[in-house]
Amino acid sequence: MASLPQFLSRLLRNQLPTNFNLTRTAIRTAQTQATSSTLKPSHPPPPPTAHHHHGFQHAHAKPPTQTQQHIEDPIATHPLLQSLRADRTLKETRPHLSMAPTLRPAHFVAGTLAGEKKLTSAPYMFLSRSRTSQNADTDTDAELSKSRAVALFHTGTHMCGHPGFVHGGFLSVMFDEVFAHTVSQSFPSGTGMTANLNVDFRKPALPGRVYVLRAGVVKVEGRKAWVEGSMTMLPAEGKGEDVMVAEARALFVEPKFAESMVPVYRN
Template identity: 55%
Template sequence: MPIHCLTIQLTTPQTSQHHTIISQERENRKKRQAQCLYPEPSRAPCAPDQPSHPPPHTSLQSKDSSKNEQSRSPPQQSPRIPRPPPRTLPPPHSNLPATPSINTTTTTQTTEESHIESLISTHPITQSLRQNPLFTESRPHRTIPLPLRQNHLVAGTLSGPTRLTVPPYVWATSPSSSSTTTQEGQGHTQSTTHTIFHIGNNLGGHPGYVHGGLLTVMFDEAFARCVSASLTSGLGMTANLNVDFRKPGIPGRLFLLKAETVKVEGRKAWVRGDLTMLKREGADAGAGEEDVVVAEGRALFVEPKFADSIVPLYRN
């Protein structure tokens, strides 16, 4: 007699639900395989067993690829801004307005300087000094080298039309005219100078009068020239300067500054002098005009120990 085995499978609700899910997944897999093998015309074939959502890194890769594509693409050129047309300069001989001020100013300066030169040369004091054999005439400011003259206060800054119109005229006694011996036994020449200069209208202080500071500068300039012949190196620096003003100076006039070295001791030299405003001569002379002493001065000059290292200012 045959023996039949009966297999009894006990299922629980959870087990049956699990089998149901598995069977559904199998059916879905078969359908997807069928769709991939026989795709519809309107749908693209799909890869089997691919998840419906891409992994997280897929979006990053797509962004990177888009950036690479943008970087590979040629840069967009910005619109070109039209340049303005170049400026054309007028030809050298075009009809431009002339500037006559340059030539006119030069002519005026030359005329004024020539007039002052004539006034000084024809003045009776000038003619008397030129006839005196004890005096030697010079124009020290003209002997200063041009690079030094441009930076010099008197010969450069204060010189020119409407200021110190022309370089001053200087007459000095010759070195052999008189001499003395100091306590150290060294011979020094006692010198005397006469300086004539013209002051223009642009060096005033109070309206109608010459600035007192300018007169002090002229004393210092003339005194230094006077003591140079009494010092071994020919160079003295101002140690003390006193000026006593007597009358105000008037611009547009000639002035005479007399200086005399009165004492020399070693490297020290004392000098004194007076400044006179000369009366006008010829047609410009006023009735009853006389020479007027404007100021008197005295000073002490010292020969510096480093005189050999100083660049000489004058050539004579």
């Protein structure tokens, strides 16, 4: 007669394989079901939402909302804009709107800074080109036409450095942007690149206001052009006086490879 320990041992050997196999099968089945579940495709993602910044049309853009039109109105109906349109020596342009849609998203001003609470609409620009003397036949390269420009833009509330005051870097960028369009008329290729830019800040600039930037080329020598300008903050709701917020001067150079560049600033 087998001893009790030997009997229990045989009993366990006879029963464990059946129970053990069932347990392993159940685990494998559960793992297989879990894996199949995780591999099943989820619901398809929603279609991309439309993007529209006031005046800056992007792919799949929606029509401007009532709020967007309200922001645009302070510029579109401003008396200064109407007087500039009446000046036949100036030509009106909104270069950011005429920019190729494929270029606009990567452009710092027309793309990155464009938005409801940033640069709220595409700036209005008025460009002019006139000679320094009446006799064009005797003009030298240094006396050739010196173009000028007047630009109007509206600044939103998300362009501040100190809370409640527009960042000086943004004002510098706007000088550089308008200067580039101004000197584009002084180079045969229509393209100039910034070699030097100096900005003097005179008064704090406030968000939610319309600004006018006046610029003019003061000297042209071959592939170099010097330009100067000033930026004025217009009074809110037409009440008060204009405030000079900054002045700037810059040197632009027409690159030797200008003809191979994408024509962003040619007007």
